[in-house]
Amino acid sequence: MSDPLTLDLSFFEGDSTTVAPKLLNLLLVRGRRVARIVEVEAYAGASDAASHAYRGKTPRNATMFGPPGHLYVYFTYGMHFCANVVCREAGVASAVLLRALAPLEGLEEMRALRPAARRDVDLCSGPARLCQAFGIVRADDGADLVTGDHGITLVSDGFAPPAAPLRGTRVGLSAKAGADGALLWRYAVTGDQNVSRPRPNSGLTAAETVVR
DNA sequence: ACCGGGATGTTCT
């Protein structure tokens, strides 16, 4: 990594659909582990039936209603954690789910935490996988990504986000949970091999799921 | 390669 640049809090104050594509190509850093963000999804909060914040503030989603630039970590499927970057000012819920990273440094530590990953491209290619690789757990909910109070930071190395990222529909949402095929709120770096697989049973290949 | 199903526990109805 060369010359990491700290982000300003104002970077995160926009809506999730604005912030999401700007997160692409930023670096997630924890100790010696460094990975580039290559796939994200926007969740808009009160107006978004698929957002955990849709039905208002609860103990689980409280971090989403807090200040921007913090990590919202939730537990799902009885065994997995997923991590979001909180957007918007305090009091308004909006967040971006981290879906895939390209590992750059500290791969040995990631491999140790992800024994099931057969190839390095599997280390961070999924929202729960990247949490495993970075050791992100419930205790990291609320971590400040600017100050790094949990040892986790989000920085830039001067590599700009793609001008025209791949876009697609969000993954893993049932119709009941608010899936909306009209919303292309999944953003990814074109051609990156670490982009996560399509939803199981979707009948789509990865290339088809993330569309132009 | 592409399926199908099981794991596991928190959260909300």
Added chain:
DNA sequence: GAACATCCCGGTG
């Protein structure tokens, strides 16, 4: 009691 912003393994082609 159902659903869940998922992953992994073992089947089949």
